[in-house]
Amino acid sequence: MDEKKKKKKEVIEDETQQQETEATEPTTLIEKEIVRFNEIVAKDPQRAYSRYGYSLLCSLPPEQMAREVLRLRKRTDDPFDLYNRGVFEAQDGKPEKALKDFQKSYAVLAEMDEATAVHYLRRQPTFLADLAFNLYLCHCEQDQKSEGKKEFKQVQKLAKGLYPDQETSSALWEAFAEVESEL
Secondary structure, eight states: OOOHHHHHHHHHHHHHHHHHHHHHSSSSSSHHHHHHHHHHHOOOOOHHHHTTTTTTTGGOOOOHHHHHHHHHHHHOOHHHHHHHHHHHHHHHHHHHHHHHHHHHHHHHHHHSHHHHHHHTTTTTHHHHHHHHHHHHHHHTTTTTTHHHHHHHHHHHHHHHOOOOOOOTHHHHHHHHHHHHOOO
């Protein structure tokens, strides 16, 4: 009896694995090319970029894409790219470099006109709270807590200017409140 149960379990596991494989197999040409690009970029980035250019760079998973942008030394004025680079610098134990990237991210956002900034930030509603908190943490890493609080308040002021009606951006204000309680 135990042998039958064991065999039945193996058959079920094989069927489940086959279904999972079929569900994730690329079906369209673009899906197949994205898979190829991901495989090639992992082994030979130069070959991947000579074949595809940079058009499929955004098809990488977010963390891998941000690391690849950093590896390529692609400097952008995109606040999210600057922020992500800062996060990686902080994770690598480089709070000074991370702080500079977070400050650049803030500066780019602060220079945008209001409509552009609000439209841009729709992708990630709590971005400003995350940015403010990371600025604060980087300053704390360098024994500059008062400067960190000052920059936190600057980002919060920008958020208040962009989102005067707190009801429309409740997730942002909840994130700010949570972060502020930690300071």
